[in-house]
Every structure is written in C-alpha cells, then in structure tokens.
Amino acid sequence: MAAFIKAINAKIRSHPMLSYVCSTHFWGPVSNFGIPIAAVMDTQKSPELISGSMTGALTIYSATFMRYALAVQPKNYLLFLCHFVNEGAQLTQGYRWMQYHKWGGREEMEKQKVESGVKGAVGKVEAEAKNALDKAKEVVSK
Structure with missing residues (x-):
C-alpha cells in the first residue's frame, strides 16, 4: 500500500501544474481568500459598523504579507494577489471610517x-x- 501511495505521489509531483495545486503554495492563499472577499462585501455596509483599530491592523497585516509573498522563493503571486485585494478593501474601509467618524x-x-x-x-x-x-x-x- 505504501508503494502505491508513493507511486501516486511521484506521478502527481512529476506534473508541474498538479504539483502546484497540491502544494501549500496554492492552498494557503486560496483558503486565505475568505478575508478579502469578506472585506470587499463589507464595503457595502454602513460605515458606523467599521472598527477603526481592526481596519488599521488588517491594513498593516496585508501590506506585510504582500511583501512576504514576494520575498519567499519561489515568489507566491497568488498570496500577493490575495493580500493586494485585501489591502485595497481595508484602505477603502479606512477611508470610510475616517469619513464617518472624523470628517463629518x-x-x-x-x-x-x-x-x-x-x-x-x-x-x-x-x-x-x-x-x-x-x-x-x-x-x-x-
């Protein structure tokens, strides 16, 4: 049985696309995409619901991991895209928070x-x- 699993793994790893889809380099960002999707959906809600401190923390988090996605080898462009979308959504939320709470x-x-x-x-x-x-x-x- 172990030889069978080893053979299937070797077959998967020999094909570059299948190898990528079966890696954490792919599934990490895919599973992380829930954060930017939720952030984009939240831009349609009332600005009184926005947490300024959480928005600030998520802005810094996304900027940090955008840098990390380009610093690792090989570069993880899918992770970069995930955090790029989140960064844009968090900056939008930050602007909406400032507009509502600080600018009248x-x-x-x-x-x-x-x-x-x-x-x-x-x-x-x-x-x-x-x-x-x-x-x-x-x-x-x-």
Whole structure:
C-alpha cells in the first residue's frame, strides 16, 4: 500500500501544474481568500459598523504579507494577489471610517435621516389632506 501511495505521489509531483495545486503554495492563499472577499462585501455596509483599530491592523497585516509573498522563493503571486485585494478593501474601509467618524459623515447621515423623515411626514400629511379634500368634494356634490 505504501508503494502505491508513493507511486501516486511521484506521478502527481512529476506534473508541474498538479504539483502546484497540491502544494501549500496554492492552498494557503486560496483558503486565505475568505478575508478579502469578506472585506470587499463589507464595503457595502454602513460605515458606523467599521472598527477603526481592526481596519488599521488588517491594513498593516496585508501590506506585510504582500511583501512576504514576494520575498519567499519561489515568489507566491497568488498570496500577493490575495493580500493586494485585501489591502485595497481595508484602505477603502479606512477611508470610510475616517469619513464617518472624523470628517463629518456621521452628522451628514443624521441630517439626511432627519430630512427624509420630514419629507416623509410632509408627504403623509399631504396625502391625508388630499383624501380629506376628496371626501369633502364627494359630500358637497351629493
């Protein structure tokens, strides 16, 4: 049985593409891609949910591992791509955090909520007034 497994391993390792797909050089970055996918999806959520300290830590982490991916031999371009995407997403989140917490985004969002609430209330009152006017016209016309 051991000879059979050794033969299969030798066959896999003799083919460069199969050897690469069966290595940690491939599966490490593939399994790590969950982080940038989640980060990109988080860019669509409200900025009040962003953690500034976690975003900063992930920005430094991704920059460090982008460098590491190019420092190892052979260079791991898949790992580099994974952390490049994460770096972009974290920088976007960092900008959104700064915009919301430091550059007046929170106040602007609250102002928009109040304005939309007022417009909604005015629209509701207008609709009720129109209904009352229509009812009054019906009564008068009878």
